Amino acid sequence: MYRKHAALLFTVGLLCALEYLQAGMIAFANAPIRGEIEASPEEFSLVAALYACIAVVVISKQHWLTERLGWRNFMLGSISVFVLGALVCGVSADLTSFTVGRVIMALGGASFMTSARLMINLIPPGPGRFTGIKVFATGLAGGTAAAPFISSWVVAENTWHAIFWILIVGALVAAALCVRFLPTSPIPEEDRTPSSLASILLLSVSSFFLLYILQRSYYDFYNDTFIIVGCALLAALGMYTFFHAEHNKAKPFLKVRDLMQPRYLQGVALFCYAYVVLGANNYILPYFLQTGLGYSWDTIGTFQAIGLTGTLATWVIMATLLPKHPAPKKFFILGFIALGGFGWLLSSLTPSANMWSNILPALILNGCFVMLVMSTAAMQTFRDVMQEEKLFAHAYQIKNMMGQIAMAIGTTAATLFLQWRTTMQYNNLNVHFSASDPLYVEQTQQLAQALSSEVGATTANQISVAMHAQMLQQQSTLVASMEYFWVVIGVAVIALIISVTQKTFR
Known part of the structure; x- marks a missing residue:
């Protein structure tokens, strides 16, 4: 059983570890990275808000995309985009290029953790699935523990770009494994989840607005408390409207009602x-x-x-x-x-x-x-x-x-x-x-x-x-x-x- 699904299990653990590794390393080393790319805390917080906003939208579209592309094409595409973004960050020397790199990384890698967990369902029901969950949790724990150590080490060695080279190597290994076991067939058209451009636009705008207001509150909250709270409530209302609309649809993009x-x-x-x-x-x-x-x-x-x-x-x-x-x-x-x-x-x-x-x-x-x-x-x-x-x-x-x-x-x-x-x-x-x-x-x-x-x-x-x-x-x-x-x-x-x-x- 374990040997049969070895590539799948290793990929699950690796993708989960990469998600927690990239988030943990960049969060821990944010101050040194800011200094290297000459970014103010406010500017760097905008980068974080952009990444999180894109992550929300990409995660929401994960299943919709796998239905149309098939598991293998979706994962190889996601990993390729993630590697491209990490490469841009790895050679960046200013805020603009770093921001572009992080946006591309989010487009490709934000769904890694979600994909890793859903991959476990490719294993037939039984003890094998519990093994998959154990591997998933091990990847989570390993990535969480390794992130501060690796980021502090590369910063101390004055090689902060190495953060992204490490991520690229891990992602390429995951891509090679995905080729071995992931199915290629898309879901039949009649079984696919519908989508609405208006809904995705509402989700994108609301999530970015909410996350940006949260980031900006670090610097403006005590001067503009009422404005920030009001804007945050307005963004939260937009998020609620998205989920409420999905709840009421006969064929929803996300099955909120169920x-x-x-x-x-x-x-x-x-x-x-x-x-x-x-x-x-x-x-x-x-x-x-x-x-x-x-x-x-x-x-x-x-x-x-x-x-x-x-x-x-x-x-x-x-x-x-x-x-x-x-x-x-x-x-x-x-x-x-x-x-x-x-x-x-x-x-x-x-x-x-x-x-x-x-x-x-x-x-x-x-x-x-x-x-x-x-x-x-x-x-x-x-x-x-x-x-x-x-x-x-x-x-x-x-x-x-x-x-x-x-x-x-x-x-x-x-x-x-x-x-x-x-x-x-x-x-x-x-x-x-x-x-x-x-x-x-x-x-x-x-x-x-x-x-x-x-x-x-x-x-x-x-x-x-x-x-x-x-x-x-x-x-x-x-x-x-x-x-x-x-x-x-x-x-x-x-x-x-x-x-x-x-x-x-x-």
Whole structure:
């Protein structure tokens, strides 16, 4: 069985790993890449919004395209476009070429994860499909864990373009494997899903508008709060209109009406929760470790990678337990406990915290949360829709479309929270950094005296003031980040209570 489907299984794991690898590497290395292509944070956020918007539309069209092109042609076309985009990014030296490359990558690669999961259904029902799910989850865990390590390594070696060469190699291997096993025949015309240009246009405009507003809120939210909230609600209304229209159609592009089932709706809500937390944590952790605790970029990447191997270890244990103990509730409970433990361990750190004993255990728990909740949700959410291939495909497409938006919401929420609390803490601490505070004056003078013999009295005073200003920023970030981790504890406790009391996933 395994040998017969070896190429398919390897492709499933590789495509899933590539999806999480490209997203994780570019998110982790966004600051160094911005510097290399001379892009402002606002400009780079537009690139991210474009990618996510295109991803939503491409994911929505995945099944529609495979019906018309056949699996092999669709995957070879997608991989070819992805490779072209990665090649453009790999040789880019400015914002324009990098943006073009990312747009092309989205057109080709945004559906990799969706395609990988749907490929598993090419295996006949039975134990082979569960093996496919295990390989899929292993690819997810492997890509998630490897992303920060690889991106920190290539940035430290001053070769950030290598990110895209790695992706190209992986994609070409996947293309070679697809030629071996994927069917070539398209679906008969009478069985194909219909599509509407107006619906796709509405989805494209609404998703881009929503994602762009979320990205812009990083910089304008506190100055233009009402405008941004109003625009976001308008974009959300556009998204709702798209799904409402599909719900009412006799022959819909996405079978929304057939998916209005409690298990599926609660499962998608759970996925969105997990994606929001994942997006927020992915933003906060590198910033907290670098600005708040002063660790170098390559150290942060290495330890985040080590911590995220917790996802792989957790999946190995889960895969062993699932055949005999498949009930999902215990995995959800353990996942939310792990999330709460992650927040608890990081909620009371000091600048002298040790990476191995104080931070790494929290990073491991974060990886455990991701795997326990998301993999269990994946196995439970689609249980009632797996009998019909098209319905399952649409269900998975919608889940991944919502995941793109939920990740953006999580990043936005974390950014705004950190800006707000850092400013508040900075103002609270800044009152002590003045000439009227005896302790501040004493410490500034002591530091200046220690440096004056090396650089002179005037320069020593300037350095002393600058070092205290840097310390103020570090302390503000540290305290604000710890407040964020208390929020994480709160949302973990709420999710834990809901998980214990709910009756859908038992």
